[in-house]
Amino acid sequence: MNQKLLTIVVLAAGFFAASLPVVAHHGVAGYxxxxxxxxxxxxxxxxxxxxxxxxxxxxxxxxxxxxxxxxELAAPTHMSRIxxxxxxxxxxxxxxxxxxxxxxxxxxxxxxxxxxxxKIVVNGQALPMR
Amino acid sequence: MRNxxxxxxxxxxxxxxxxxxxxxxxxxxxxxxxxxxxxxxxPPDLSGLWTPRPDGIKINTxxxxxxxxxxxxxxxxxxxxxxxxxxxxxxxxAKQTYEGINDPVQRFCDPPGITRIYMYPWEFTMIQTPKVVxxxxxxTRVWRSIAMDREHPKDPDAxxxxxxxxxxxxxxxxxxxxxxxxxxxxxxxxxxxxxxxHVIERLRRVDHNxxxxxxxxxxxxxxxxxxxxxxxxxxxSSPMGxxxxxxxxxxxxxxxxxxxxxxxxxx
Numbered sequence: 001m002n003q004k005l006l007t008i009v010v011l012a013a014g015f016f017a018a019s020l021p022v023v024a025h026h027g028v029a030g031y032x033x034x035x036x037x038x039x040x041x042x043x044x045x046x047x048x049x050x051x052x053x054x055x056x057x058x059x060x061x062x063x064x065x066x067x068x069x070x071x072e073l074a075a076p077t078h079m080s081r082i083x084x085x086x087x088x089x090x091x092x093x094x095x096x097x098x099x100x101x102x103x104x105x106x107x108x109x110x111x112x113x114x115x116x117x118x119k120i121v122v123n124g125q126a127l128p129m130r
Numbered sequence: 131m132r133n134x135x136x137x138x139x140x141x142x143x144x145x146x147x148x149x150x151x152x153x154x155x156x157x158x159x160x161x162x163x164x165x166x167x168x169x170x171x172x173p174p175d176l177s178g179l180w181t182p183r184p185d186g187i188k189i190n191t192x193x194x195x196x197x198x199x200x201x202x203x204x205x206x207x208x209x210x211x212x213x214x215x216x217x218x219x220x221x222x223x224a225k226q227t228y229e230g231i232n233d234p235v236q237r238f239c240d241p242p243g244i245t246r247i248y249m250y251p252w253e254f255t256m257i258q259t260p261k262v263v264x265x266x267x268x269x270t271r272v273w274r275s276i277a278m279d280r281e282h283p284k285d286p287d288a289x290x291x292x293x294x295x296x297x298x299x300x301x302x303x304x305x306x307x308x309x310x311x312x313x314x315x316x317x318x319x320x321x322x323x324x325x326x327x328h329v330i331e332r333l334r335r336v337d338h339n340x341x342x343x344x345x346x347x348x349x350x351x352x353x354x355x356x357x358x359x360x361x362x363x364x365x366x367s368s369p370m371g372x373x374x375x376x377x378x379x380x381x382x383x384x385x386x387x388x389x390x391x392x393x394x395x396x397x
Contacts, residue, residue, distance in 0.1 A: 027221035029226040030391030051375070051383050072383075102391040103391070107390075
């Protein structure tokens with residue numbers, strides 16, 4: 001894979017995200033792709049399975065209330081291709097995750113697809129990105 | 131007597147010499163002819179793991195006039211097909227939505243169909259044998275067999291993968307498929323098709339690391355004219371993983387991730 005080309009494509013995809021959605025098998029229609037929120041909290045469940053990896057985490061919102069967030073990433077095969085494994089995080093780990101949040105305000109977000117991966121830090125270590 | 135013997139010997143030697151030259155020429159010609167026949171009969175090598183090239187990942191339809199599915203209403207649909215398309219609630223393209231998705235792949239893990247499966251960002255590979263070419267797809271882990279030594283049956287069943295026959299034209303594998311059921315979407319934007327669908331795929335190695343796939347969609351019951359497009363794939367060394375579409379996993383994902391994003395605030 002040509003890294004330079006991929007970088008250009010990813011940046012372009014991010015720039016045009018509002019009009020040309022990046023591709024997951026189900027698209028990204030439910031998310032606000034122009035907005036990125038950073039969640040600080042604790043992993044409550046790490047679901048390394050198809051169709052998409054799902055990270056569940058408790059994060060405090062601006063009012064200090066704990067919200068249970070559901071974050072989707074790409075499928076295990078696609079994540080392992082950038083160096084993730086089923087062991088990159090586990091219940092109880094500290095996590096800081098960038099996500100594009102759901103448009104309706106629900107605590108659901110998308111952190112990555114096959115064409116992009118936002119920053120996720122677990123126990124102080126940043127996980128591989130695209 | 132000696133002269134006659136000499137003459138006969140000379141004649142024999144000459145004959146032998148000539149015959150050996152003739153034999154050598156014939157053998158050389160035969161070898162040359164065989165090599166040419168072998169060259170034209172040797173199938174093009176399409177082996178390798180193929181993944182969509184990054185510049186083609188956003189291609190959603192096989193209509194080259196609207197590859198990204200931004201104007202799916204403009205496809206040359208027959209009236210009943212246009213009605214059916216309007217009912218489609220796809221997760222991709224101009225009509226994308228998470229509400230009430232009725233995408234048969236996402237909702238039921240139905241096989242994507244042979245034209246749509248190439249739109250997913252997953253790999254495929256081909257195994258070429260003289261009588262059958264197998265195509266193995268990473269997404270949903272389905273495979274097709276392309277018969278290289280026969281014609282279509284007169285009245286094929288209508289199945290998910292269809293009846294595929296193939297032949298080589300120089301460097302291109304040409305696949306002709308009929309006998310497809312009408313339960314799939316042609317593409318990511320929900321364009322329907324009938325059981326009269328006739329698909330032609332042309333696969334060609336453009337260079338060692340690039341595969342060109344040209345698809346022609348011909349469905350006289352659903353579309354007023356045939357159309358087609360191209361998509362490019364690049365060679366990858368990444369082994370195909372497991373991406374089986376399990377209904378139980380898809381249903382869990384729908385409930386856990388998709389449904390919460392469709393509830394209106396306050397409900």
